[in-house]
Amino acid sequence: MRSIDDDAMNDEEFADVRAALGLAATPVTPSTGLKNRVMSAIAMTPQVAPGPRAETPPGATDSTAVAAPGAATTLAQARWFSHPATIMASAVAAVALFFGGVLAADLIVPRSPSEAERLATIVAAPDVSTVVSAVAGGGTATLVASDSVGLSAMVFEGLEPLSTDERYALWYITDGVPTAAGLFAVEDAGVVVHVLDGAFEAGTTVGVTIEPASGSVTPTSDPIVAIATA
Amino acid sequence: MLNLVPSQEPFDDVDADADATVEAASTLLQRVAMGDQRAFSELYDIIAPRMLGLVRHVLRDHAQSEEVVQEVLLEIWQTAPRFDPNKGKAVTWMLTMTHRRAIDRVRSAQSSRDRDVKIGHRERDREYDSVAENVEIRLEHDRVEKALGRLTELQRQAVELSYYGGYSQSEVSEMLGIPMGTVKTRLRDGMMRLREELGVAS
Numbered sequence: 048m049r050s051i052d053d054d055a056m057n058d059e060e061f062a063d064v065r066a067a068l069g070l071a072a073t074p075v076t077p078s079t080g081l082k083n084r085v086m087s088a089i090a091m092t093p094q095v096a097p098g099p100r101a102e103t104p105p106g107a108t109d110s111t112a113v114a115a116p117g118a119a120t121t122l123a124q125a126r127w128f129s130h131p132a133t134i135m136a137s138a139v140a141a142v143a144l145f146f147g148g149v150l151a152a153d154l155i156v157p158r159s160p161s162e163a164e165r166l167a168t169i170v171a172a173p174d175v176s177t178v179v180s181a182v183a184g185g186g187t188a189t190l191v192a193s194d195s196v197g198l199s200a201m202v203f204e205g206l207e208p209l210s211t212d213e214r215y216a217l218w219y220i221t222d223g224v225p226t227a228a229g230l231f232a233v234e235d236a237g238v239v240v241h242v243l244d245g246a247f248e249a250g251t252t253v254g255v256t257i258e259p260a261s262g263s264v265t266p267t268s269d270p271i272v273a274i275a276t277a
Numbered sequence: 278m279l280n281l282v283p284s285q286e287p288f289d290d291v292d293a294d295a296d297a298t299v300e301a302a303s304t305l306l307q308r309v310a311m312g313d314q315r316a317f318s319e320l321y322d323i324i325a326p327r328m329l330g331l332v333r334h335v336l337r338d339h340a341q342s343e344e345v346v347q348e349v350l351l352e353i354w355q356t357a358p359r360f361d362p363n364k365g366k367a368v369t370w371m372l373t374m375t376h377r378r379a380i381d382r383v384r385s386a387q388s389s390r391d392r393d394v395k396i397g398h399r400e401r402d403r404e405y406d407s408v409a410e411n412v413e414i415r416l417e418h419d420r421v422e423k424a425l426g427r428l429t430e431l432q433r434q435a436v437e438l439s440y441y442g443g444y445s446q447s448e449v450s451e452m453l454g455i456p457m458g459t460v461k462t463r464l465r466d467g468m469m470r471l472r473e474e475l476g477v478a479s
Binding site for chain 1: 299330331350
């Protein structure tokens with residue numbers, strides 16, 4: 048960057064003057080896509096730790112904060128929770144664990160505009176909750192869900208690529224009954240996000256198994272991750 | 278460019294609206310600092326049109342301007358926990374970031390080339406006039422308009438070209454055909470005068 052020495056336009060003492068000049072520019076309505084992109088991106092983007100200022104007590108959370116407490120651990124069904132790699136979930140700041148400060152906007156490309164839109168809807172919901180869990184075999188999964196919107200999405204980081212005749216399968220498990228919610232493959236161990244097919248409702252468990260590429264009616268293997276919601 | 282600007286009906290009462298923006302942004306940013314995405318959604322609704330208005334005023338290209346706004350919004354989200362309300366207003370903090378990114382962009386190689394082409398196609402004076410005219414028309418905040426009106430002509434030119442035009446001091450010097458040192462002093466004098474007129478805290 049060029050030197051800004053002796054440039055009143057960059058002088059800290061005029062910050063409020065510049066802001067007043069900025070507010071005086073006529074507002075321009077952004078395209079609708081911008082908000083979707085931004086809301087999707089922030090859902091996947093960790094925040095920095097608070098600085099030296101101390102008014103905010105650690106752990107203080109607004110009632111409308113991202114991760115609704117209690118979203119985490121309800122042991123619903125033995126099969127989905129006997130596995131060693133299921134929930135180690137703690138709700139708060141889950142997504143932040145993923146990206147190690149890398150801007151997620153560069154990593155996460157929802158597969159279609161409609162997916163981005165649905166993801167944005169979930170994230171913007173007042174009752175959105177976020178739960179992170181380890182994945183058996185490596186990696187992490189984060190469930191981002193909203194009961195009021197009736198949708199959920201899973202964000203995976205570090206999933207192993209499978210053989211060509213296998214797929215990861217998403218499941219909703221409600222009252223012990225699994226319902227298929229989508230199949231997907233990963234090409235490398237990066238970050239992938241999937242909005243689940245079908246309707247999410249609070250109390251449902253979201254699980255992932257490895258299934259034949261053709262899919263299965265019910266899970267045929269132990270879940271590599273299962274996340275219960277309250 | 279002006280005919281691309283949507284009508285201003287949501288901003289009829291401009292003073293009250295600007296004040297409301299300042300108030301609401303401050304409250305919302307503190308919630309955002311705690312990871313509240315819902316608050317961020319509300320903050321977006323009030324601040325994004327302001328940010329885009331400013332960036333497009335500088336950059337002129339709508340698509341590029343939206344890119345810049347998107348980057349800045351992400352930066353706001355990421356760094357909100359570090360914002361210290363005791364050190365300044367939320368709106369100032371956000372618009373400062375916005376303006377800085379807009380200037381960075383306009384000075385980047387590609388943008389500069391586009392800009393040079395645009396400038397090259399016009400008379401220098403006309404270019405200046407269009408900047409000034411846009412500024413006049415777009416000023417929704419009476420206080421700012423009045424304050425700018427109290428500057429000397431040269432102070433006002435320096436401030437407007439520098440802030441809204443995103444031109445460096447040497448560019449302003451070249452455009453107005455006055456020495457660099459004169460630009461520096463006029464700009465500083467102009468900003469000091471504005472600060473007095475606007476009664477904003479330093």
